Amino acid sequence: MRGLRVLPGSPARIGVHWDGEATSFALFSAHATAVELCLFETADARFEAERLPLPERTGDVWHGRFPAIRPGQVYGYRVHGRFAPQEGHRFNAHKLLVDPYAQAITGALAWSDALFGHDPAQPDAPDPRDSAPCMPRAVVVDPRFDWGDDRPPRTPWSRSVLYECHVKGFTQRHPDVSPEQRGRYLGLASPPVVEHLLALGVTALSLLPIQHACIDAHLARLGLPNYWGYNTLGFFAPDARFASGSRGEQVRECKQMVKSLHAAGLEVLIDVVYNHTPEGPPRGPMLSLRGVDNASYYRLRPGDPGEYVDFTGCGNSLNVSHPRVLQLVLDSLRHWVTEFHVDGFRFDLAPVLARDPEAFQRFGRFFEIVRQDPVLAPVKLIAEPWDLGAGGYQLGQFPLGWTEWNGRYRDGVRRAWRGDPGLIGELATRLAGSSDVFDSARGPLASVNFVTCHDGMTLADLVTYARKHNEANGEEGRDGPHDDSHNWGVEGPTRSLRVSKRRERARRNLIATLAFSQGVPMLSHGDELGRTQRGNNNAYCQDNEISWTDWSLDDDGRAFLGFVQRALRLRHANAVFRRRRFFANGDGSEVRWLRRDGEEATPADWESGALACVALWIPAAAADPADEAGRPAAAETVLLLVNPDAHAHAFTLPAPARPGVWHELLNSACETRRRLDKSVVLAPWSLALLAHREPS
Structure with a gap:
């Protein structure tokens, strides 16, 4: 490899780019004194075969162009500069670094003290050991891919139903996915999986992180993986865990996944973690940014630059107030849209x-x-609209054009349906789109409504366990959030028919509430199939059957899946559930809240807390006549009866001005489809959706 011809290249485009003739390298580092490009003959070579200085520095960008370097070349960087931790500088050229702009990464991180830039015995002194044998490396990528006639579905928010999903966990146990594709990008886009998603009624996959992640030190000590992947090492690189190989296969197969899902009309959103990196606190490992330019990339504590400001709980925070760090985030986002055709992003700890x-x-x-x-x-x-810093809970505060995970929706709906007293008003507010959280300019579609997600219990566990069971995580149950769960009388699995029926109804109530609320619904993968994590509400380190979806269904499981499918079909078929604006208060032309006697609920009724149940009446005229794309939207008048009380209640049905009959479309307590006249009895802890239709 010696004698490689090197050209000056250009600082204009940071990263590594093959253009068919040569490969250009450019790296930002404001405080470095030299940058060396390290070339490896094989992916598993312990040390580099050649070190080549990047010959040019323009401003704070180091760059060079190499005609002999081709796609498939494995490389890393060594960056020289001062090791002065108390001043915020931690350069150590003994440490191999992953390119922050790497488009593919190969090899696993092998935890060792050699990864640390400082001497463990003397934190203010550099460590002299070479970290190359322990480090993953970047790979030069050929970006060419035949996208054919791929076009983004561009599903309007009003018609969107999100499905949060882990690439591996969703397909690893699917019997109809070929064994070589299970748990991988191609398995997620395989025909059996796509058929399930379309039959379910979702419009977009919201994928847990697929940017290349690495394991945490404490998990490595416990012998556990970072299954979720919220520990991003490569912001431009698809995670090789989900591909057939790591020398560019992950790039091609991720693109093929998106292309196939688009062909089925499904959007692809990805979870991105631009708030912290795996390097942790200041005395953590040196893997990439810390060694490239610690003082630029991380938020240093004012007056004490040897320490970090930590808004994330992960030991560090990216310094996006620095123009070049902000550029890295924006370049990464554009890369995923232009190179991978993804349709959007969910931002972890977005504040x-x-x-x-x-x-x-x-x-x-x-x-x-x-x-x-x-x-x-x-x-x-x-946006996930919270972080761990002061004033970190920013739900409702993001600008126009953004939607937000609505944690108040999750908490209020869970508590109301488990029977907490005095929450009928809270439940009504969430059904109506959370106008107390989001301003009128943004409307209800700013709210991503959910009752479960990756973080916390699954839907089945939410109604099966009253407390978390995280023993498998190795932290003696100290980890994980507090879930507003309810076991309905028995902790864990039971043979009790009475308890099982209550749990089944509770699941149906939560799903139907989600389907019929104003806003954007999001399901967590496998909830429609009864996925359980055995009470573990923080399964981030469980890459096993605790997390993987079980696709086998008994009769009850098939019935519940059918219920979820029907609820989402009803949402898609009726535009009254998909408004872009909040309901107007006043004359009742858009919405009316009714007591069980059929009379409109008064302010005194809401304030007294005496309402045990309520009915939401939405006339067809309240629907938007067309969606954001101008497509006509069909609508019919509905009455949603909600009884989160432990007693049955009789509802007097209202008589709309136009002649017709109330038809029962869905009932969480039974499978009947009745025609109703003047009243209906709603079972304890149940809801029913009625539609008013003219006589045939």
Whole structure:
């Protein structure tokens, strides 16, 4: 490899790019004194075969162009500079570094003390050991791919139903997916899986992180994996865990997954973690950014640059207030849209991106740049609207064009349906779109409604366990959030028919509430199949049957799946559930809340807390006549009867001005489809959806 010809290249495009003639390398580091490109003869070679200095520095970008370097070349960096931790500088050229802009990564991280940039015995001194044998490496990628006539589905928010999904966990146990594709990108886009998703009624997959992640030190000590992947090492690289290989296969197969899902009309959104990195606190390992330019990439504590500001609980926070770090985030987002054709992003701990310098800024630089960017502005943008810093809970505070995971929806709906007293008003507010959380300019579609997600119990566990059972995580049950769960009389699996029926009804209530609420519904993968994690509500380190979806169904399981499918079909068929604006208060032309006697609920009824149940009447005229794309939207008048009480209640049905009959479309307590006249009795802990139709 010696004698490679090197050209100056250009600083204009950071990263590594093969253009068919040569490979260009460019790396930002404001405080480095030299940058070496390390070339490996094989992916598993312990040390590099050649070190080549990047010959040019333009401003703070180091760059060079190499005609002899081709796709498939395995490489890393060594960056020289001062090791002065108390000043924020931690350069150590003994440490091999992963390119922050790597488009593919090969090899696993092997945890060792050699990964640390500092001497463990003397934290202010550099460690002299070479970390190359322990490190994953970047791979030069040929970006060419035949997209054919691929087009993004561009499903309007009003017609969207999200499905949060783990690439491996969803397909690893699917009997009809070929063994070589189970747990991989191609398995997720295989015909049996696509058929299930379309029959279910979802429109978009919201994938847990597929950017290349690595294991945490404490998990490595416990012998556990980082299954979820919220520990991103490569912001531009698809995770090789889900591919048949790691030398570029992950890039091709991820693109093929998106192309196949698009062909079925399904959008692909990905979870992104731009708030922290796997390098952890200041005395954590040196894997990439810390060794490239610690003082630029991380938020240093004011007055004490040897320490970090940590808004994430993970030991560090990316310094997105620095222009080049903000550029890395934006370049990564554009890369996933232009190169992988993804349709949107869910931002983990999103307030971190808007802290400028420390307080959350609703109209900060990140939001303004995204809003004006022709590549990013059209895609779906979803915020997890909280982080662990001061003032970190920012639900409802994101700008126009963003949607947010609505944690108040999750908590309120769970508590109301488990029978907590005095929450009928809370449940009504969530059904109506959470106008107390989001301003009128954003409307109900700013709310991503969910009752379960990856973080917490599955739907089946939510009604089976009253407490978490996280023993398998190796932390003696200290980890994991508190779920508003309810076991309905017995902790864990039971043979009691009475308890089982109550649990089944509770699941149906939660699913139907989700389907018929204003806003954007999101299901967690496998909930429709009764997926259980055996009470584990923090299965981030369980890459096994605790997390993997079991596709085998008994008669009760098939009945529940049919219920979920029917609830979503009813949502898709009726535009009254998909409004872009909040209901107007006043004359009842858009919505009426009725007591069980058929009379409209008064402010005094709501304030007294005496309402045990309620009915939501929405006339067909309240629906938007067309969706965001201008397509006509069919609608019919509905009455949603909600009884989260432990007693049965009789409802007097209202008589609309137009002649007709109330038809029962869905009932969480029974399978009947009745025609109703003047009243109906609703079973304890149940709901029913009625539609008013003219006589045939």
